[in-house]
Amino acid sequence: WGTDMTQNIESGNFRRQNNNDNDNKSEDDMLRVVACIDGSRSAPAVCDYAAWLSRHIDIPMTLLHVLDEELEHGHHLLDQAERRVRDTGVSDVIKRQRHGDLTESLLAIENETRVLVMGLHGESSSDRDLHIGSQLETVIRSMHRPILLVPDDYTEPKSAMLAFDG
Numbered sequence: 001w002g003t004d005m006t007q008n009i010e011s012g013n014f015r016r017q018n019n020n021d022n023d024n025k026s027e028d029d030m031l032r033v034v035a036c037i038d039g040s041r042s043a044p045a046v047c048d049y050a051a052w053l054s055r056h057i058d059i060p061m062t063l064l065h066v067l068d069e070e071l072e073h074g075h076h077l078l079d080q081a082e083r084r085v086r087d088t089g090v091s092d093v094i095k096r097q098r099h100g101d102l103t104e105s106l107l108a109i110e111n112e113t114r115v116l117v118m119g120l121h122g123e124s125s126s127d128r129d130l131h132i133g134s135q136l137e138t139v140i141r142s143m144h145r146p147i148l149l150v151p152d153d154y155t156e157p158k159s160a161m162l163a164f165d166g
Contacts (some may be wrong), residue, residue: 037063
């Protein structure tokens with residue numbers, strides 16, 4: 001992708017290093033942290049983790065809601081999420097609402113995505129769900145970008161585990 005992320009876990013500092021020396025806008029300058037929100041209990045944590053990541057790797061953020069309900073509900077979710085991430089200091093945030101299938105919607109914006117942030121449990125999950133759902137599994141198998149799966153409650157990250165296939 002032309003960009004390296006350097007991490008100092010002890011200090012919690014992340015920085016973006018652009019290896020592209022030309023003055024033109026590179027592909028990396030268009031990439032964003034994408035927070036996939038819905039009406040689930042994990043939506044606030046998705047916003048918080050995405051905002052944390054956006055601030056620490058210094059790239060803009062997109063709040064995405066894939067519409068499976070009435071239009072006003074989606075706008076309300078996005079407005080709440082925008083207020084939440086702006087309160088944490090993220091200034092470059094856009095809201096997007098799409099109609100249709102979640103995986104197809106995410107694939108449509110994959111070229112704009114640096115990191116996708118999603119909750120482990122969606123709107124239709126119950127409190128007893130121990131496994132990821134088939135919809136999340138389909139997204140994981142389909143996307144070719146890093147995905148940060150987050151729990152229902154936000155705690156500032158101190159370490160991370162990476163899974164890599166390839």
